[in-house]
Amino acid sequence: MKYLEEKILKIIMICAAVIILAVLLFIISTVFYRGLPALSLDMVTKLPGGGFYLGKEGGVLNAIVGSIYIIVGSLVISIFISVPLVLYINFYLPAKSVFSSVIRFSLDILFGIPSIVYGAFGFSLMIYLGLRASLLGGILAVGMLIMPIMMRSFDEITRLLSRDLPDALLSLGSTKYEMAKVILRQLMPGLVTAILLAIGRGVGDAATVLFTAGYTDNIPSSLNQPAATLPLSIFFQLGSPVEEVQNRAYASAIILTVIILILSFGARYFSSKFSKNKI
Amino acid sequence: MIITSHRLQENENITFPDTKEISPLKKLINSQSIRIENLDVYIENQHILKDVNLIIPEKKITCIIGPSGCGKSTFLKTLNRMHDETPEVKISGKIFVDDENIYDNRVNIIDTRKKMGLLAQRPCPLPMSIFDNVAYGPRIHGMKKKKTINQTVIQYLQYVGLWDEVRDRVRTSATRLSIGQQQRLCLARGLAIEPEYILGDEATSALDPLSTKKIEELFVKLKEKYTIILVTHTLRQAKRIADYIIFMYLGKIIEAGPTEEFFSNPKKQLTREYLSGSFS
Numbered sequence: 001m002k003y004l005e006e007k008i009l010k011i012i013m014i015c016a017a018v019i020i021l022a023v024l025l026f027i028i029s030t031v032f033y034r035g036l037p038a039l040s041l042d043m044v045t046k047l048p049g050g051g052f053y054l055g056k057e058g059g060v061l062n063a064i065v066g067s068i069y070i071i072v073g074s075l076v077i078s079i080f081i082s083v084p085l086v087l088y089i090n091f092y093l094p095a096k097s098v099f100s101s102v103i104r105f106s107l108d109i110l111f112g113i114p115s116i117v118y119g120a121f122g123f124s125l126m127i128y129l130g131l132r133a134s135l136l137g138g139i140l141a142v143g144m145l146i147m148p149i150m151m152r153s154f155d156e157i158t159r160l161l162s163r164d165l166p167d168a169l170l171s172l173g174s175t176k177y178e179m180a181k182v183i184l185r186q187l188m189p190g191l192v193t194a195i196l197l198a199i200g201r202g203v204g205d206a207a208t209v210l211f212t213a214g215y216t217d218n219i220p221s222s223l224n225q226p227a228a229t230l231p232l233s234i235f236f237q238l239g240s241p242v243e244e245v246q247n248r249a250y251a252s253a254i255i256l257t258v259i260i261l262i263l264s265f266g267a268r269y270f271s272s273k274f275s276k277n278k279i
Numbered sequence: 280m281i282i283t284s285h286r287l288q289e290n291e292n293i294t295f296p297d298t299k300e301i302s303p304l305k306k307l308i309n310s311q312s313i314r315i316e317n318l319d320v321y322i323e324n325q326h327i328l329k330d331v332n333l334i335i336p337e338k339k340i341t342c343i344i345g346p347s348g349c350g351k352s353t354f355l356k357t358l359n360r361m362h363d364e365t366p367e368v369k370i371s372g373k374i375f376v377d378d379e380n381i382y383d384n385r386v387n388i389i390d391t392r393k394k395m396g397l398l399a400q401r402p403c404p405l406p407m408s409i410f411d412n413v414a415y416g417p418r419i420h421g422m423k424k425k426k427t428i429n430q431t432v433i434q435y436l437q438y439v440g441l442w443d444e445v446r447d448r449v450r451t452s453a454t455r456l457s458i459g460q461q462q463r464l465c466l467a468r469g470l471a472i473e474p475e476y477i478l479g480d481e482a483t484s485a486l487d488p489l490s491t492k493k494i495e496e497l498f499v500k501l502k503e504k505y506t507i508i509l510v511t512h513t514l515r516q517a518k519r520i521a522d523y524i525i526f527m528y529l530g531k532i533i534e535a536g537p538t539e540e541f542f543s544n545p546k547k548q549l550t551r552e553y554l555s556g557s558f559s
Contacts (some may be wrong), residue, residue: 129427168465171359171397171474172416173389182415186406242456 011090031257035250042122043251048217060252066135067259071141071203074146078198082151087180090158091166104155110148116207118145123211123235136223138213145208146198153197157190192267199263204256206231230256288543304336312337312506313358313476318372320353320362320530327353329530331372340498340507342521342538344514346558350530351510355478359395369446377475393420396469398482402461404453405468409445412453413500416472424509435467439497454502458492459501466497479509514554518542528548531558 009252042059049057089100122141123133131137165186169179184191214226215236230252237249303528313335318330328350335341343351353362360381361366363454373380389437413432413481422428436442436449441463453464462482469477479498483491498507498520511517517524524541526534526549534541534550547552552558 096367123487134418162403164401165405166401167361167364168397168399168403168405170364171361171392171399172419172468173393174419175389180403182407 003091014163028257030255031250034247035254038244038251039248039254040251042257043248047219058229060230060233060255062217063228063230063233063252064255064259066138066213066216066228067256069135069215069220069227070138070142070209070229072198073135074143074202075198076197077139077143078137078147079195080148082147082194083184086151086155087184090155090161091180091183092176095192102237104152105146106151107155108258114207115145115205116210117200118142119208119211122208126212133212133214133226134223134224135213135220135227136146138209138227138229139223141208142202142205145205146202150194150198150203154187154191154194158187158192161187192270196264196267199267200260203260203263204231206235230259286547290502299319306311309339312377312411313508314375316373316375318357318374319370320350320357321369322353322365323367327530328357331532333532333535335506335508336523337506338418338502338521339505339522340509341523342517343508343510343525344517344553345510345527346553347512349527350528352480353412354527355397355480355508355510357376358476358478359392359397361392361397363388366441366505393472394475396466396472396474396477398462398466398469398477398479400481401485402458402465404456404461404464407453408463409453409456410449413471415468416468421471431471435471436464438470439463439467440493441467455492459493462486462490462494477504477505477507479507479511479514481510485513491516528553 006167041060042057044059044064045061046059048060051202059062086101089097090102093100118141122137122144125135165183166179170181174182197273209227209229209232213229213232215227215228215232217228218225220227234252236257237245237252240246240249307423313333314336315331318328318331318333319326331354343354345351355505356362357370357374358376358381361368370382372382374382376391376394379386391542405415407415410432414428417428417431422431432449433442436445441460444460453461456464462485477498483494486494495516498509501507502522509517509521521538524534524536524538525532526541528549534545534547536546541550545554
């Protein structure tokens with residue numbers, strides 16, 4: 001009986017692993033099967049020719065650059081807000097503080113809000129302030145979207161840190177600020193993971209940038225100009241009745257996937273390099 | 280012995296002698312370094328330390344013994360004001376260190392902690408190299424010159440006998456050391472801030488016998504320069520290295536005295552029971 005139990009459980013686990021791998025493989029193969037023929041050097045180096053909707057010429061450089069601008073900008077904003085806040089609620093406030101549980105609770109709610117709501121909220125805020133759809137609007141909206149993700153995952157990792165390290169630092173006579181600096185170093189791999197999660201969510205999201213960043217065939221040269229993004233470019237190209245343009249959407253999807261992969265490996269590489277030298 | 284809790288309840292009925300009277304160390308010691316007067320500590324309305332009056336002799340090893348939960352660690356934490364980090368803890372009373380009440384508002388908490396080097400139960404190396412671990416304290420307290428920092432680090436690593444073991448890899452991560460080496464590193468790190476007192480909170484309980492022996496030998500060596508207060512669970516350790524013993528039970532100090540006298544001729548019934556292993 002025990003043996004059977006063990007066997008069944010093992011089969012379930014193997015099935016789960018196989019399903020995950022199969023789904024991943026299926027998605028990637030579809031994207032590559034349809035996108036690879038349309039992928040060319042022009043796709044990543046040229047702006048779209050003859051409009052993005054019907055045009056078969058040029059590339060999606062506008063969307064690549066726009067996506068990178070937006071994700072980098074929103075990461076900067078959310079890192080500057082979430083890191084101090086996480087350090088504050090974990091090391092400055094007492095363990096059973098009401099304030100920190102209120103913060104965590106509101107973050108959980110923000111975490112669950114669909115991205116289209118962030119887009120709509122950002123849009124109405126922009127109307128109120130008299131702004132057009134722009135790079136700045138996109139950065140702010142995506143920043144709002146990824147901040148709770150980054151903060152909550154960083155917070156979870158920070159809470160796992162044992163009290164030994166802060167106590168050791170304080171008993172050496174560190175001030176709270178000196179303590180926080182060393183702790184941040186210890187938490188660096190956790191912060192990188194949090195950033196990766198945020199990038200994954202932020203760079204691939206179409207609904208937030210739909211109203212806030214707009215869409216354009218050009219590369220924005222200032223924060224006030226609208227910016228194209230890869231998810232929206234995929235969305236618009238897929239909507240085209242022309243098959244070649246639809247295939248270009250898959251090619252854009254390949255580019256988006258590769259960008260995310262490069263960012264992930266890059267972040268992992270830097271975090272391991274950092275921990276080898278300094279930690 | 281058979282039912283420990285029963286024993287404990289029984290002991291609670293024993294009327295404790297006046298604690299003022301139990302500062303017997305006062306008569307024995309001329310030089311005094313830490314003087315504790317009417318210390319009471321409450322954690323969330325629980326009375327943890329009850330009217331502690333004590334004098335800790337200078338440049339000696341004083342061991343605090345007692346069953347788990349009797350307030351030993353809480354007591355140790357009051358000495359370097361680590362309770363300030365937890366608002367649930369209420370402290371009343373006075374602790375004079377070098378004739379200055381460390382709970383006075385005018386006293387800088389950082390200065391107090393700098394005076395007290397703490398060696399925790401589990402070694403906790405900072406996330407940096409071996410060298411930087413020792414250099415951390417001097418650096419935050421304002422040492423700037425590279426040469427002086429180098430000298431300080433080497434000096435204290437030599438002092439704890441770690442220098443020869445790690446001289447080729449002082450720039451590598453401290454977490455790769457063995458746990459015994461880590462504890463000696465933590466001791467060196469604490470000594471590098473030039474404290475006057477060393478507090479040890481069961482500093483050897485996570486270590487193997489050989490590392491324990493090394494740490495104990497270091498304590499004996501250190502008492503020439505420092506006043507050492509250790510919390511320990513092992514009576515044998517207290518017997519081996521302590522000059523004075525303080526026995527605590529349920530937040531009160533039951534008996535205190537020189538090691539030999541304490542073990543050979545305990546005065547209180549409760550002490551005798553504890554030493555014979557009736558409860559622990």
